[in-house]
Amino acid sequence: MNLIELSHKFLQHVIMDGDFCIDATMGNGNDTLFLASLGARVFAFDVQDRAIQNTKRLLEENNFNATLVKDGHENVDKHVKTPIKAAIFNLGYLPKSDKSIITKPDTTIIALHKITNLLQVGGRIAIMVYIGHEGGKAEESAVLEWVDCLAKDKWQIEIHKMHDKPTSPFLICLEKFRH
Numbered sequence: 770m771n772l773i774e775l776s777h778k779f780l781q782h783v784i785m786d787g788d789f790c791i792d793a794t795m796g797n798g799n800d801t802l803f804l805a806s807l808g809a810r811v812f813a814f815d816v817q818d819r820a821i822q823n824t825k826r827l828l829e830e831n832n833f834n835a836t837l838v839k840d841g842h843e844n845v846d847k848h849v850k851t852p853i854k855a856a857i858f859n860l861g862y863l864p865k866s867d868k869s870i871i872t873k874p875d876t877t878i879i880a881l882h883k884i885t886n887l888l889q890v891g892g893r894i895a896i897m898v899y900i901g902h903e904g905g906k907a908e909e910s911a912v913l914e915w916v917d918c919l920a921k922d923k924w925q926i927e928i929h930k931m932h933d934k935p936t937s938p939f940l941i942c943l944e945k946f947r948h
Contacts, residue, residue, distance in 0.1 A: 772929060772940045773859075776895035777803050782853045783893050784809050789853035791887075792835075793842040793880055794872060797864060798824030800857045801835050811835035812849050814842045817870060820863055832882045842872075842880035845887070852889045860908055861899035871904050874911035881915055888945050896941040916941060923947040 770778070777800075783792060786808030792801045795815035801824050804811045813835050815821060821837050828835055838848050842858075858880075860872045884894060900909045916926060927948060930939035 772897060773799075775929060776857060776897060776940055776942070779895055780804075780857060780893055781807055781881075783944075784855050784863060785796060789842045789849070789851050791835075791842075791845060791853055791884060791924070793850060793854040793884065794857055794860065795820045795824050795837065798861055800826040800859060802827050802831055802833060802921050803836075804855070804857070805833035805835050806831070810852070814838045814840055814845065814848075815863075817863055817866070819866060825902070831858060840877050843876040845880055845882070847881045849887060852883070852891045852892075853887045854889055856884045856888065856892075856894045858894070858896040858900075860897060860912070861902055861905060866900060871902065872908060873904065874908045877908060878911055878915050881912070885919075885943075885945070890945055890948060892945050894943040896943070897938055898941065899938045901936045901938075912941065916943070 774939040784807045790804045790809040790811050792813035801811055801813040821839055843872050862868050862871045898909050900906050925944040927942040931937045
């Protein structure tokens with residue numbers, strides 16, 4: 770099982786039909802489609818028109834709907850007002866696109882903070898961290914520092930990383946078990 774499959778398996782155990790979920794980094798729409806296929810009401814965020822077009826096409830081809838938001842994930846609270854059950858992040862850049870348009874440490878941390886506040890007890894967040902690109906190491910450091918500051922009496926934290934490949938992507942799984 771690859772890390773994307775693991776992130777989906779981690780989230781699917783808590784999502785029920787009608788739950789609100791967030792795809793914080795829409796990309797090509799694969800995570801948005803996954804969440805929608807579970808019956809979730811999905812809010813998907815991206816700053817690029819191409820990501821929105823790709824996601825819209827993928828959803829239409831598979832007969833699913835989601836709310837596609839052209840905005841940075843740091844503005845999630847402007848668009849989502851209801852408690853959520855799950856969220857997913859795929860940090861980095863849009864595959865097969867302009868590699869200079871990347872997620873940034875400061876906006877990612879703002880988004881994580883806001884999404885953890887929206888997350889219900891028992892809810893989960895999956896964060897795929899890609900570090901093999903310009904800016905990836907800085908984002909990795911910021912996200913790991915942020916995770917280290919989460920209250921251990923309120924959060925279960927798992928990190929799945931390939932020990933022998935320091936520049937390979939890794940997955941952070943968070944579960945909120947207390948407010």
